[in-house]
Every structure is written in structure tokens, then in C-alpha cells.
Amino acid sequence: TMLSSSSDIASVIKNVGGRFEVGTAFVPKTDENATGGVNIGGGSFFIFTPSDAVRTVLEYFISENVQLKWAEETGYMPINTDLYDNPDYLSFLSENPQFKVAMDQTEASNPKVTSIWLPSAYQIYYSFQSTIRAVTEDGMDIDAAVHEMASIIQKAIDEYRAQNIQ
Numbered sequence: 382t383m384l385s386s387s388s389d390i391a392s393v394i395k396n397v398g399g400r401f402e403v404g405t406a407f408v409p410k411t412d413e414n415a416t417g418g419v420n421i422g423g424g425s426f427f428i429f430t431p432s433d434a435v436r437t438v439l440e441y442f443i444s445e446n447v448q449l450k451w452a453e454e455t456g457y458m459p460i461n462t463d464l465y466d467n468p469d470y471l472s473f474l475s476e477n478p479q480f481k482v483a484m485d486q487t488e489a490s491n492p493k494v495t496s497i498w499l500p501s502a503y504q505i506y507y508s509f510q511s512t513i514r515a516v517t518e519d520g521m522d523i524d525a526a527v528h529e530m531a532s533i534i535q536k537a538i539d540e541y542r543a544q545n546i547q
Contacts, residue, residue, distance in 0.1 A: 384408070387483035390456030394479070405482040407489075418490020419483070421458070449473075458484050504537035 385393070387405075394403050408419055426442070428435055441447060445467060448459040453473055464470045474481045512530045515521035521529075 387456040387458065387480075390479050391454050403479060405479040407482065407486045416491055417494050419486050420490075420494055421487065452480070453477075456480055456483070458487065501534075501537035501541045505534050508533035508537075 512526040
């Protein structure tokens with residue numbers, strides 16, 4: 382058993398090389414009453430200086446043919462919704478049902494949690510986990526935890542901006 386991104390499906394299947402069947406399933410709920418779901422991560426583009434050249438590149442990346450190839454070769458869900466009615470893609474999903482599970486779980490998830498990945502998400506997630514643990518297990522003061530969390534998050538956002546915004 383492994384827990385991984387849908388973007389690993391194609392490479393896992395390729396690396397298994399037919400030695401055994403690769404299956405996929407919904408990420409388990411924390412309990413039978415859980416009402417959350419999964420969110421969308423993935424290969425994101427953040428445009429800070431729009432231009433005609435950027436528009437041309439983005440139009441290429443979101444074109445139906447490129448999205449078809451991207452989805453089939455990675456496992457990522459296509460962002461071009463025209464693909465969901467594309468006979469080639471529907472045939473691919475029929476022959477490779479492992480690739481449809483992420484789409485099905487996203488569709489079944491609470492819309493309040495199905496949002497895109499954001500820059501510095503790992504640092505932000507870590508700050509939540511580490512400060513919550515510090516409060517619940519180590520007795521850290523809640524106000525101090527909130528201050529520490531805000532500091533970690535702000536630092537991560539500032540570092541991202543410094544590396545990516547000219």
C-alpha cells in the first residue's frame with residue numbers, strides 16, 4: 382500500500398512493468414462522519430507579468446491535445462473540461478480506470494475543500510501541524526502558537542515572492 386499523488390500513477394504503472402496489477406482507491410476518510418474530501422494540487426503556473434507571449438504559451442498548455450497527453454502520461458486531472466467529453470480521453474479512462482479515481486473523489490468531495498494548491502503550501506501545512514502539536518502535546522500557549530504559525534507562513538510567502546516575482 383502506498384499513498385501518493387495521482388501524478389504518480391503513470392510512472393508507477395510503468396515501473397511495475399506488468400509484474401502485478403496497480404490499483405487506485407479514494408483516500409480514506411478519517412472516520413465515517415467525515416465530510417471533507419481531497420483538494421487539487423499539481424503543476425501550477427503563476428503569472429505575475431501578463432503578456433501576449435504568456436497567453437500564447439498558456440493557451441498551448443491548456444489546449445485539448447496537450448491536456449490529453451498530460452493527463453495520460455502523468456495522472457493529473459485535465460483542467461480543460463472539454464476533455465471530459467473527448468472520445469479519446471473517455472476511451473483511455475475506460476481502459477485505465479486507475480486514472481479516473483482522483484477525478485471521482487474530487488467530484489465527491491465537499492466543495493469547500495476542493496481548492497487549488499498554493500505556493501509554499503508545504504511550509505504552511507507544516508506550520509499548522511507543528512504548532513497544533515506544540516499546543517496539544519507540549520503545552521505551548523495558544524497565542525504564542527498563533528504568532529509562531531503566522532511568522533512561519535509569512536516567511537514562506539516572502540521567500541516564495543522573492544524567488545518568483547521580479
